[in-house]
Amino acid sequence: MAEPVLRVENLKKYFPIKRGLLAGLRGEPPRFVRAVDGVSFEVYKQEVFALVGESGCGKTTTGKLVMKLLEPTDGKIYLEGQDVTELKTQEEIKAYRRKVQMVFQDPFSSMNPRFRIYDVLEEPLLIHGIGETKAEREELIYKALEMVKIVPPEDYVGRHPHMLSGGQRQRVAIARALILNPTFIVADEPVSMLDVSIRAEVLELMKELKEKMGVTYLYITHDLSTARYFADHIAVMYLGRIVEMGPAKVVIDNPIHPYTRALLAAVPEPIPERRNIIKEVPIKGEVPNAANIPPGCRFHPRCLYMEKGLCDVKHPQLVEYEHNHWVECWLAGKI
Incomplete structure (x- = not known):
């Protein structure tokens, strides 16, 4: 079997919480926010691997660790x-x-507002010493804009980011990531800031570029509907852990973990006749504080199927429930 492009092993990132003087004098132990707490996965060439979960589950922190924007507390990449x-x-x-390049969630704040689009795309080339002359760099910039369907490029290179629509800005952000011909791209919620009408267009563009350039994606999102459309594999994160992982079709069509089922139940109904039907989401309460993670299964305070003496005492491990379908739940297959 081919070697994975990216392999993450038991990755952890703990952020220390500042203590007051009295806490130090009383000898209280240091406390940490366990943003990522033992995550492992593999991504193979030209795959799209999606990390899915609510805000605060640790998916963006995982992406920043892969980018080396943060240093891990433990684990290997x-x-x-x-x-x-x-x-x-x-x-x-x-x-x-x-x-390894990154496409950020907000294409406006990720660009210097004083830069023209030409400058935005020329900056990575200058940093990495690509293109000996201005003419060579200009050719690369024009090709990158044509790849993301910003045409004709000469009409856009002199504009500033605020002069473009949201979809055009995100296409420029994708061009900036691709202009260095990277092996791997971390796409952090790349369509969540865009109008619904153009999300599919941008994802389709990213798919085309994946086939054309042989690039591999780590796709970070809270939206299972786009993950189903775009991703080959899905890993569902909760409180810094992966609770379910497998091929996208398997995870969506046969969810095992109660949290995955709750996320799917929350997806709006696409069939017009059924949009007024109120669906009961099988979940309760709020996400616990990552600095005070509950004992046992960390999802048990919100789980409708929790068994006392088991789920609230002992932490489950991520096990292969069926071929290539991994679940972290004591009740896998029993619900």
């Missing part, structure tokens, strides 16, 4: 077999960042 967590020098990190 491998890109094409290279241990990324061991990269220390600026030269090594710079070479890594050329291979």
Whole structure:
């Protein structure tokens, strides 16, 4: 079997909580927000691997760890077999960042408002020393804009970000990520800020570019409906852990974990005749504080099927329920 492009092993990121003077004098132990708490997954060439979950589940932090925008507390990240967590020098990190690029959620705030579109796309080329002359860089910029269907490019290179629509800005952001010809792209909610009418267009564009350029995506989203359309594999995260993982069709059509079922129940009904039907979402309460994670299964305070003496005492492990379908639940197959 082919080696994965990206392999993440037991990845953790804990953020320390500042303590007051009295807490230190009383000898209280330090407290941490466990944003990512033991995540493992593999992404293969030209796949789209989706991390799905509510806000605060740790999916964006995972993406930032893969990008080396944050340093992990523990665990390993491998890109094409290279241990990324061991990269220390600026030269090594710079070479890594050329291979791994990110598309941010908000295309407006991720661009310098004083830059023209030409400057936005030229900046990564200058940083990485690509294109010896201005004419060479201009050719690469025009090709990148044509790839994302911003045509004719000469009509857009002189504009500033505020002069473009939201969809056009996100296409420019995708062009900026692709202009370095990366191996891997972390796409953090790339369509959540866009109008519903153009989300499918942008995702279809990203699919086309995946086939054309051989790029691999880590797709971060809270929207299971777009994950079903765009992703090959889905991992559902809750409170820093992956609770269910497998091929997109399997996870969507045969959800095992109660949290996955609750997320699917919350997706709006696409059939007009059924939109007025009120569906009961099988979940209760609010997401617990990541600094005070409950004992046992961390989903048990919100689970309608929780068994006392088991779910609230012992933490389940992520196990292979069926071929390539992984679930972290004591009641897998019993609900």
